[in-house]
Amino acid sequence: MAPSPRLVPLLLPWVALWAQREQSRALQLGHPLSPEAQKDASLVGVSQPQRIRVLVVPQIQIPRSAFLRQLGERWGYTSQTTTGLSLGYGIHLRADCSHDRELLIHECVHTAQFERLGSLREFLRIYLTDCLVHGYFTSPMEQEARTTAAARVQEIRTDNDAADAC
Ligand SMILES: [Zn+2]
Numbered sequence: 731m732a733p734s735p736r737l738v739p740l741l742l743p744w745v746a747l748w749a750q751r752e753q754s755r756a757l758q759l760g761h762p763l764s765p766e767a768q769k770d771a772s773l774v775g776v777s778q779p780q781r782i783r784v785l786v787v788p789q790i791q792i793p794r795s796a797f798l799r800q801l802g803e804r805w806g807y808t809s810q811t812t813t814g815l816s817l818g819y820g821i822h823l824r825a826d827c828s829h830d831r832e833l834l835i836h837e838c839v840h841t842a843q844f845e846r847l848g849s850l851r852e853f854l855r856i857y858l859t860d861c862l863v864h865g866y867f868t869s870p871m872e873q874e875a876r877t878t879a880a881a882r883v884q885e886i887r888t889d890n891d892a893a894d895a896c
Pocket residue numbers: 836840872875
């Protein structure tokens with residue numbers, strides 16, 4: 731049986747604590763976006779892209795709690811399969827994918843969602859509820875991130891083709 735969205739209020743304090751810690755780690759140790767990446771971020775809706783810090787890590791950390799790990803595995807969200815993680819202005823990218831522009835844009839869309847919702851806690855509340863109701867892959871927030879990033883990458887390709895034609 732799929733876990734109920736009613737679990738969210740119970741999970742939220744733990745997830746929020748973990749997320750705050752992971753966000754702080756990225757803010758302290760990460761690097762700012764390049765001017766090009768700042769432009770991408772602002773085009774996908776981030777209002778303060780200069781605040782984003784990207785931390786490149788060998789593996790994305792997921793919460794240590796066994797229950798949260800089980801939930802993550804159910805969604806296909808494990809430290810083995812996950813390539814990026816956006817927590818507020820702190821973005822974690824797995825080292826072997828750290829030059830993937832579409833992935834970084836995808837994570838920036840999550841940052842834009844966080845800005846719209848006003849706090850990391852509210853972002854996590856809606857995100858977790860979405861995932862429990864719709865499943866990770868089909869959750870509206872994930873879909874928005876995927877389609878927005880794909881559209882931006884398409885735009886970049888079209889611009890490059892036009893520049894090549896000149
Ligand atoms: Zn995502």
